[in-house]
Amino acid sequence: MSVEYDVVIAGGGMVGASLALCLHQHSGGALKVAVVESFPLPPLSEQGPSYRPSFDARSTALSYGSRQIYQALGLWSTLQHHVADILSIQVSDRGHFGSVLMRHEELGWPVLGHVIENAWLGNVLLNHLRRHTNVEFLSPASVESVQLTEAAAELTIQRQQALQTCRASLLVVADGAESGLCARLGIHRRVDEYAQTAVIANIATELSHQGVAYERFTAEGPLAMLPLLPDEQGQSRSALVWTFPEDDAEQAMAWSDEEFLSRLQSQFGHRLGRLQKVGQRAAFPLRLSFAEEQVRRQVVVMGNAAHSLHPVAGQGFNLALRDADALARRLAEAARSGVAVGDLAVLQGYLRSQNTDQQLTTLFSDRLTKLFSNRQPVLSLARNMGLLMLDASPPLKSRFTARAAGVFKGRDLELPL
Numbered sequence: 001m002s003v004e005y006d007v008v009i010a011g012g013g014m015v016g017a018s019l020a021l022c023l024h025q026h027s028g029g030a031l032k033v034a035v036v037e038s039f040p041l042p043p044l045s046e047q048g049p050s051y052r053p054s055f056d057a058r059s060t061a062l063s064y065g066s067r068q069i070y071q072a073l074g075l076w077s078t079l080q081h082h083v084a085d086i087l088s089i090q091v092s093d094r095g096h097f098g099s100v101l102m103r104h105e106e107l108g109w110p111v112l113g114h115v116i117e118n119a120w121l122g123n124v125l126l127n128h129l130r131r132h133t134n135v136e137f138l139s140p141a142s143v144e145s146v147q148l149t150e151a152a153a154e155l156t157i158q159r160q161q162a163l164q165t166c167r168a169s170l171l172v173v174a175d176g177a178e179s180g181l182c183a184r185l186g187i188h189r190r191v192d193e194y195a196q197t198a199v200i201a202n203i204a205t206e207l208s209h210q211g212v213a214y215e216r217f218t219a220e221g222p223l224a225m226l227p228l229l230p231d232e233q234g235q236s237r238s239a240l241v242w243t244f245p246e247d248d249a250e251q252a253m254a255w256s257d258e259e260f261l262s263r264l265q266s267q268f269g270h271r272l273g274r275l276q277k278v279g280q281r282a283a284f285p286l287r288l289s290f291a292e293e294q295v296r297r298q299v300v301v302m303g304n305a306a307h308s309l310h311p312v313a314g315q316g317f318n319l320a321l322r323d324a325d326a327l328a329r330r331l332a333e334a335a336r337s338g339v340a341v342g343d344l345a346v347l348q349g350y351l352r353s354q355n356t357d358q359q360l361t362t363l364f365s366d367r368l369t370k371l372f373s374n375r376q377p378v379l380s381l382a383r384n385m386g387l388l389m390l391d392a393s394p395p396l397k398s399r400f401t402a403r404a405a406g407v408f409k410g411r412d413l414e415l416p417l
Ligand SMILES: Cc1cc2nc3c(=O)[nH]c(=O)nc-3n(C[C@H](O)[C@H](O)[C@H](O)COP(=O)(O)OP(=O)(O)OC[C@H]3O[C@@H](n4cnc5c(N)ncnc54)[C@H](O)[C@@H]3O)c2cc1C
Pocket: 010, 011, 012, 013, 014, 015, 016, 036, 037, 038, 039, 053, 054, 055, 058, 059, 060, 061, 062, 141, 142, 143, 174, 175, 176, 177, 180, 181, 198, 200, 241, 284, 302, 303, 304, 305, 311, 313, 314, 315, 316, 317, 318, 319, 320
């Protein structure tokens, strides 16, 4: 006999796991939710994180807005032990005059944001899901086929080499940027190739970062150094995201540690003293992609499967978390009023509520990426004038910082390009 759920989430990555927690919280556990994740779950543990898809060696800059969402879920008291605070952001252009420093005091916020290692975020989210909610976690398992009927999504799930069927009022597709389920459902994607690859690694530094996040624009492409908590030996560390034209990234991955550090030092300068050690490197090809259809009756597409952004502005996950929170609130409200959670009008209402945020955040990330990846002299001058103007104008700076922190609700910034 087939099992019945209100919501099945395909993909238990950062977005799928966060959505499951939001659904549990906002419905008070009334919605029957399952998460299907193809990667095996690690044992329940508070000892330390383990790497797996989504919760890999990267770190994520969580905006102040995301902190508020995790606070409402009752998770912040645990997460705060694993985050480094961002107290200011310094944006600069290598070899040029413009630079800008944004401080938390200017907005009257306690912090501008936080940085967490993805593996720790995964540890906290998955432990909380398994210990404190009634969400079912099916893993390793994958959704093999979907049949949409009048009343439900009928799913075939592969688990332990066996096929089982289930019915869900709503299927959430959160299986990442290469979404196999979107392809299976005939949901097309608009893709804009940046022809860039992000190389990430943790860097041990001589000086402490003092809560400063650095965004620096270099001849190769944008480079970010985000503050991390010190390691167990008290060594100060920052998380590097260094963007290269895709043909150069392979070389950068092959450089010896010494060469990598020396090239990074010459691009980044001595703001953090000598760069002492580089951890394990990983490369991520970058593209802007957008699902052309995010909702259908009984289906909603979320996270990277819905929109995948350039990481330069640190917006992708923060946007997806705001989507997850908004969707969970709407579904809980529908369920309380006796409306099916897969109802098209409910899902369209969710999408309408998030549409402006999605458009503005995508535009902000895309324009910032293009503006700061371009070495044409005119654009370089415009960029540096822009940085100077931003630094000289407190209201403009506040709006820029608020948009970067994902809590800006008013008229948005106009970036050139
Ligand atoms: C270098 C880099 C740095 C970034 N930094 C930031 C940042 O600072 N701030 C920010 O906001 N964003 C950042 N992002 C963006 C952020 O990483 C993404 O928004 C986030 O990873 C999206 O998560 P997701 O759960 O949608 O997808 P994924 O992380 O891809 O997870 C998808 C999950 O689905 C599972 N899966 C796949 N197929 C199936 C299937 N058929 N059945 C079941 N399960 C399946 C996978 O195993 C995986 O666990 C960064 C991105 C990059 C590349």
